[in-house]
């Protein structure tokens with residue numbers, strides 16, 4: 001068994017829901033982010049094209065972060081998840097540098113202020129400290145919501161199928177851009193998607209064998225997966241227009257075409 | 258909200274899209290890593306040079322004190338600086354066998370283990386060297402034991418000197434470091450630093466180590482200059498990100514560190530001083546030698562700073578595959 005995730009770039013509407021879900025699920029400190037939503041902007045002078053990539057730890061099969069860790073705090077589970085034992089990590093940050101995808105973040109004091117820095121901790125934060133304590137001075141990253149998977153499996157549920165056993169970001173994704181399942185099972189939802197829609201991984205030349213796959217039209221080349229223009233929702237265009245003010249007309253024109 | 262504030266808010270969008278410099282090992286508390294690595298080079302360099310001089314009886318006292326200083330550089334400076342850098346320094350022991358088997362794959366763990374072994378063998382060797390240098394016990398048995406520990410401490414000293422280079426060159430994430438040349442550059446620059454420092458020790462002890470150290474320095478500095486050129490040329494053609502690192506180093510914001518610190522003070526000044534004394538047939542004056550030693554040491558700080566500072570990550574997206 002090897003848990004994996006497939007991210008359909010054509011479906012992602014850049015709503016930041018996955019980022020929020022992960023923050024809530026793990027009571028992430030204010031300046032700590034496990035998944036990220038990054039955007040590659042190309043502007044040919046006529047149209048602005050923004051491809052958004054939700055990224056998180058790829059749970060690499062050959063994980064450099066595990067190999068370099070001097071304390072064995074970073075370890076690989078039998079189900080392929082790369083986890084960190086924060087009681088063992090001594091915060092050398094070698095893994096942060098060695099991860100070719102930059103998916104690890106060191107939790108420094110600066111990254112861990114109160115949610116409202118000038119004010120006392122909120123009730124949510126206080127609860128979080130009990131339920132999911134984060135240790136300042138150690139390194140963190142996405143763990144494929146292994147707590148949910150373990151608890152779900154213990155109840156006989158199926159990760160990727162049953163919501164209770166499925167990662168929080170996958171559950172919340174309103175566009176169903178994220179799919180979770182077993183990569184070792186050729187009939188699983190993820191294996192089928194990768195096969196049928198030309199799934200690809202980021203920088204496969206590193207030989208890290210990531211467990212997070214991407215599918216899209218542009219890079220994966222599957223015509224059936226071409227992003228519909230309406231995927232760029234109104235709110236998204238509005239958001240872009242505030243970031244790249246001069247391109248508003250160009251985007252409007254592109255949408256009209 | 259103007260475009261600029263909006264952009265700041267959306268900072269995650271710029272993450273790893275373009276080549277991004279590593280900061281963990283050079284900014285803020287990361288400066289401790291830089292200092293630790295400099296003391297690693299100076300300490301191991303001086304110790305390794307000291308055991309070569311220890312082979313000659315007339316340099317016994319200089320070799321002893323140089324060895325002590327090198328050992329102190331590692332034990333009192335390098336290790337504590339590394340430990341203070343850690344987020345949880347009191348878990349330092351977790352990197353050691355039998356608590357961890359990480360030495361099988363991790364250069365960091367290997368380095369810590371090698372450093373500790375070096376310190377133990379080095380301490381024993383220095384005690385023996387002290388007995389010989391101050392004629393407390395000068396029997397053939399002590400000499401033989403000294404040789405044995407010289408070899409042992411020497412081997413682990415070399416490993417201590419190179420492990421940091423290997424730890425960095427392991428990182429595919431930073432193409433500029435991802436080359437087998439890096440450990441060699443660090444080792445040879447460290448030995449050259451050691452040669453410069455032992456001249457200073459020789460000035461204090463009064464033993465005539467300067468001519469020997471100078472002739473070795475001349476050759477080593479030329480070798481090092483060629484090695485650095487080779488390293489930069491290699492990086493320049495290795496990948497677009499490594500090329501960017503080279504540009505940043507020789508033409509970017511840290512160019513002054515490269516040209517002033519590494520090239521001028523670290524290589525040219527010490528080389529000119531030793532070449533002039535070679536052609537004039539006279540030893541350089543004490544003042545000039547002290548100046549050359551200081552310049553060389555600044556060069557050691559500059560080299561590690563420059564290499565750490567221009568460590569740039571390869572972008573994450575396939576579009577950036579050219580990097």
Ligand code: SF4
Nearest residue numbers: 057058059060065099
């Ligand atoms: S993406 Fe980075 S942190 Fe995650 S397993 Fe791979 S190397 Fe490790």
Ligand code: SF4
Nearest residue numbers: 069089090092093095
């Ligand atoms: S920061 Fe922690 S998890 Fe990362 S390599 Fe160091 S000890 Fe291991």
Ligand code: SF4
Nearest residue numbers: 022142144145167169
């Ligand atoms: S899988 Fe879980 S831990 Fe990873 S990004 Fe999604 S919500 Fe966060």
